Amino acid sequence: MLLLIAGTITVLVVRNLFVATMMLGIVSFTMALIFVSLDAVDVAFTEAAVGAGISTVLYIGTLAMVGAQEKIRVKFAALPLIICLAVGGALFYATYQMPGYAEADNPVHKHVAPRYINDSGKETGVPNIVTSVLASYRGYDTFGETTVIFTAGIGVMLILRQRRLKRPPPDGEEEEDLKTSLNGSISGLGSDHDLVPHLVSKLLIPFILMFALYVQFHGDFGPGGGFQAGVIFAAGFILYALIFSLEEARVILNEKVILCLIALGVLIYGGVGVVSMLLGGHFLDYNLLSHDPVHGQHLGILLVEIGVGITVTAAMLAIFYAFVGRAEIEIEQLD
Amino acid sequence: MFFEHFNYWVFIILLMVGLYTVMSRTNLIKKMIGLSLFQISVFLFYISMGKIAGGTAPILIDPAPGAAPIVYSNPLPHVLILTAIVVGVATTALGLSLVVRIKESFGTIDEEDILKLEDEA
Numbered sequence: 001m002l003l004l005i006a007g008t009i010t011v012l013v014v015r016n017l018f019v020a021t022m023m024l025g026i027v028s029f030t031m032a033l034i035f036v037s038l039d040a041v042d043v044a045f046t047e048a049a050v051g052a053g054i055s056t057v058l059y060i061g062t063l064a065m066v067g068a069q070e071k072i073r074v075k076f077a078a079l080p081l082i083i084c085l086a087v088g089g090a091l092f093y094a095t096y097q098m099p100g101y102a103e104a105d106n107p108v109h110k111h112v113a114p115r116y117i118n119d120s121g122k123e124t125g126v127p128n129i130v131t132s133v134l135a136s137y138r139g140y141d142t143f144g145e146t147t148v149i150f151t152a153g154i155g156v157m158l159i160l161r162q163r164r165l166k167r168p169p170p171d172g173e174e175e176e177d178l179k180t181s182l183n184g185s186i187s188g189l190g191s192d193h194d195l196v197p198h199l200v201s202k203l204l205i206p207f208i209l210m211f212a213l214y215v216q217f218h219g220d221f222g223p224g225g226g227f228q229a230g231v232i233f234a235a236g237f238i239l240y241a242l243i244f245s246l247e248e249a250r251v252i253l254n255e256k257v258i259l260c261l262i263a264l265g266v267l268i269y270g271g272v273g274v275v276s277m278l279l280g281g282h283f284l285d286y287n288l289l290s291h292d293p294v295h296g297q298h299l300g301i302l303l304v305e306i307g308v309g310i311t312v313t314a315a316m317l318a319i320f321y322a323f324v325g326r327a328e329i330e331i332e333q334l335d
Numbered sequence: 336m337f338f339e340h341f342n343y344w345v346f347i348i349l350l351m352v353g354l355y356t357v358m359s360r361t362n363l364i365k366k367m368i369g370l371s372l373f374q375i376s377v378f379l380f381y382i383s384m385g386k387i388a389g390g391t392a393p394i395l396i397d398p399a400p401g402a403a404p405i406v407y408s409n410p411l412p413h414v415l416i417l418t419a420i421v422v423g424v425a426t427t428a429l430g431l432s433l434v435v436r437i438k439e440s441f442g443t444i445d446e447e448d449i450l451k452l453e454d455e456a
Binding site for chain 2: 011020021024027028031034038039041042043046047050054056058059062063065066067079080081084086087088091092095098112113116117123127128129130134138141142143148149152153155156159160221222223225227230231245275284286300305312314315319322323326
């Protein structure tokens with residue numbers, strides 16, 4: 001916990017944005033460890049894969065394009081500090097009204113949670129309560145969230161894939177800087193000289209992808225599920241693209257395929273809902289998918305998780321391709 | 336007694352640091368990082384609420400015969416935060432892509448410089 005506080009304050013203080021990004025990754029990873037100790041294994045899984053993995057890659061990709069040094073400011077910002085302290089003070093005051101930490105009779109454990117814990121096993125046949133609540137009881141929410149990811153993936157692609165408008169080149173010196181910094185980072189992707197990373201990643205990537213599939217299909221029984229599996233799968237591909245090159249990754253999965261996959265995931269999810277409606281139930285009412293309600297629930301959860309997994313994988317890859325592709329466009333234009 | 340609200344206090348400190356970063360830094364990337372910190376602190380708050388002392392992860396297991404019933408931590412906050420993390424990274428990516436575009440059209444990602452350029456134009 002104290003490590004966490006130290007980490008965040010470092011993030012605030014350091015001027016070099018690369019260092020700040022790495023510190024943010026460390027904070028995320030520490031947070032994942034804390035989540036494990038708080039019994040939230042599924043969440044810890046996601047935080048480790050997303051916070052410490054994908055988002056760090058995205059930040060570094062952005063930094064490679066925009067430069068890593070924060071401007072040194074002389075002005076001291078008093079107003080934000082006062083507002084922060086006021087908010088913090090009010091929240092501290094509020095904690096004295098809160099029920100104690102980790103007590104079993106806290107209000108948060110009173111309403112729907114006992115029902116999930118007591119009945120979800122019988123009703124869905126899925127031991128992992130988080131999975132069954134996610135995909136079945138709160139299926140509408142998850143559908144909405146999948147759509148948000150879908151929208152974000154499409155949005156990033158639209159924003160970054162447009163060709164840059166021709167504008168008068170700025171002074172040559174700056175351009176030269178930009179070029180060297182880009183060559184140092186992004187176009188260094190996939191050089192032929194890094195024998196060790198090549199070999200190690202060739203060994204690792206199949207296992208990463210296998211592990212993602214395991215997480216996907218074992219999510220009913222242990223920690224895991226579509227969101228985590230999607231992120232891990234995407235991480236495997238991103239590793240491949242980083243070590244070899246974007247071109248070689250594109251040969252396997254190009255942008256058009258990814259766009260189709262993003263939509264396919266949402267379609268599978270929505271399709272399950274529509275099928276259950278056609279069978280005479282409500283939207284996302286899995287009981288009717290099979291002759292036996294419990295089997296139906298199990299099947300529905302499995303299908304929906306596959307939909308989520310496909311959308312998350314494809315959206316993460318779309319975002320990554322968009323960022324790296326952007327950097328390559330810049331290099332071409334500079335040449 | 337003193338540590339009764341320790342987790343909540345850590346959450347508040349993280350939240351304050353995040354909020355301060357967002358408000359006081361003019362660099363847009365630093366603002367995004369601050370926003371991520373803010374997000375992480377809220378995750379911590381939710382997960383802390385779901386914890387029950389002596390509880391275990393919410394994955395159903397058969398209790399040993401004769402043993403006390405197993406206490407599971409509250410699964411609901413876990414579900415909410417699980418999806419929030421993934422949605423969070425998707426929105427962060429969207430924000431970062433906007434930063435890239437801003438850099439391309441203004442040549443800087445510092446808020447004050449951008450405002451200056453806008454005034455001149």
